[in-house]
Amino acid sequence: MKRWLKLAAGAAAITLATAGCAGSGGSPDAAAPGGGQGGTLTVWLMTGSAPESLTQELNRKFEAAHPGVKVDYQVQQWNGIQQKLTTALASDTPPDVIEVGSTQTPAFEAQGVLQDLTGDVANLNGAQWLAGLKASGEYEGKTYGVPFYAASREVIYRKDMFEQAGITKPPASNQEWLDAIAKLKAKFGSDKDFQPLYLPGQNWYALLSLIWDNGGEVAKAGGKGFKSTLDSPGAKAGLEFYKQLVDASGTTAPKDNDEANPQQAGIYGGGKVAMFIGTPSELPTAAKTDPGITAKTGAFPIPSRTGGAGAPVFLGGSNLVVPVNSKHTDLAKEYLKLLTGAKYMTQMAAAGTVPGTSTDVAALAKDPFGAVMAQTSKNGRTVPASPKWGEVESGQNPMKDMLTAYLTGKKSLDQATADANTALDKIIGG
Structure with missing residues (x-):
């Protein structure tokens, strides 16, 4: 580790x-x-x-x-x-x-x-x-x-909070994940600062898992370039479930920023968060606030809609x-x-x-x-093996924009995915 x-x-x-x-x-x-x-x-x-x-x-x-x-x-x-x-x-x-x-x-x-x-x-x-x-x-x-x-990323969670909420095993399916969120809210929800799941609006790495789990793709190879598929049914289903998680948890994480701004592990270290989607490398940041938090922390795969071994991961x-x-x-x-x-x-x-x-x-x-x-x-x-993918990550990432637009209600599901699809095509399409 x-x-x-x-x-x-x-x-x-x-x-x-x-x-x-x-x-x-x-x-x-x-x-x-x-x-x-x-x-x-x-x-x-x-x-x-x-x-x-x-x-x-x-x-x-x-x-x-x-x-x-x-x-x-x-x-x-x-x-x-x-x-x-x-x-x-x-x-x-x-x-x-x-x-x-x-x-x-x-x-x-x-x-x-x-x-x-x-x-x-x-x-x-x-x-x-x-x-x-x-x-x-x-x-x-x-x-x-x-x-x-x-x-890869995983769901990092507070074992003691799960136990106190009566959750006997980590969730494996999407429904079990939502049920766990509900149990955590019932147990700790009287604390207005508590969050069952801290989920920033632009964690596109987590979104990838949900898209792939629903049979969607970010893009497919075609000719000399790639064709974006963010408007496909699978991609839309992944985006919809992301919103379900945000709404169900009532997370206060910003919808217009990613897991690094602010650092989600720092929020987790404050003791008011039961779960976040991230990497073990983030735990030292949490430990700066609570040196004993690593011992209270466990991990499980990002749940799949069908259960089993978990959703595909980036x-x-x-x-x-x-x-x-x-x-x-x-x-x-x-x-x-x-x-x-x-x-x-x-x-x-x-x-x-x-x-x-x-x-x-x-x-x-x-x-x-x-x-x-x-x-x-x-x-x-991994992400599409496009020679231009670096421009996606270092520039105006269409998937981040899509997430924020949909989560804030500025765009419908269809409009957000269509616009992101067009924007991604302009980068990797040829």
């Missing part, structure tokens, strides 16, 4: 970063061009992704297996990484192995700066790839990214790529093979993330919050 507490949603939102310095790529080795057995292999992984103990052991083992090779391992910061990667990948001497955010990968794939790994999938543990991340590493029928790790995470201009492509692929093998992916799970290339999540399941991710990752998904 400790490693997961550092990750959470950041990997999914890295396209927001626009500032930074120019990157310095790996140095070409004249003695071993094109991936020969010698020289320096430059590896860029992001801060907080792989535990230091893992990377130190990995690099020692790789160097021992490849005499004459030195691994130049560099930890990068998320802030400013977009520009730094853009500069590095366009250079003649880029790093040889790079961690890239899942929603960021399609843009680089479309620019032609990544090595085509289609013929290497089987050798890179392809049979073990996490299905929810796989699509973000594919472009026009070819594979450019190898799933590295992922994380997987925020990273892929591993090899720049097309790498001077050590063969060595880079060997490094990827080693890193994404069962040994190191099991260590990633033990550190608190869903391993991208292994189905072994037993270590992750030992933690109560990780256990939920281990369960829901099997049904995890």
Whole structure:
């Protein structure tokens, strides 16, 4: 869990970063061009992704297996990484192995700066790839990214409040979720500051789960672009249930802002909230107000309309790529093979993330919050693999506007979804 507490949603939102310095790529080795057995292999992984103990052991083992090779391992910061990667990948001497955010990968794939790994999938543990991340590493029928790790949202709740309200088990279906909200209101509703569920109006990551759970899609691939489907029956049903949750809970969360403004975990830490949809990484924020709140907190999957294992969840995470201009492509692929093998992916799970290339999540399941991710990752998904998706997240997100317009009553369901559909098409439609 400790490693997961550092990750959470950041990997999914890295396209927001626009500032930074120019990157310095790996140095070409004249003695071993094109991936020969010698020289320096430059590896860029992001801060907080792989535990230091893992990377130190990995690099020692790789160097021992490849005499004459030195691994130049560099930890990068998320802030400013977009520009730094853009500069590095366009250079003649880029790093040889790079961690890239899942929603960021399609843009680089479309620019032609990544090595085509289609013929290497089987050798890179392809049979073990996490299905929810796989699509973000594919472009026009070819594979450019190898799933590295992922994380997802869950319902974080106060176990003591549930018990006092007579809720004996976490809700699994939408109706059970609404029933739990009603029981919590009946028990604690005399306190005007109490909220059974704190749900901001623009938590579009949570909305994704509800849309997918109702059989809807955000967009579908078509021709050279994507066609928005936010006006489909499934998408509308997901938006309707979001409003049901807001209305039933009577949440005071702003309808015109997201979970970060204000930080929902800070509200939860005040002791007047029974549930919120978020990530375990948010708990330290709650603990700043109430140091003992983590011990009183549990988690369960976002309920599904049909019950069972829960609604599909958005997987925020990273892929591993090899720049097309790498001077050590063969060595880079060997490094990827080693890193994404069962040994190191099991260590990633033990550190608190869903391993991208292994189905072994037993270590992750030992933690109560990780256990939920281990369960829901099997049904995890990502946003449409559009090269222009970064513009959706960093600009005027049509789904946020749609939520606010519908929740505030400024637009009907049909009008809100139609307008959002048009706006999204303008971004990713071609």
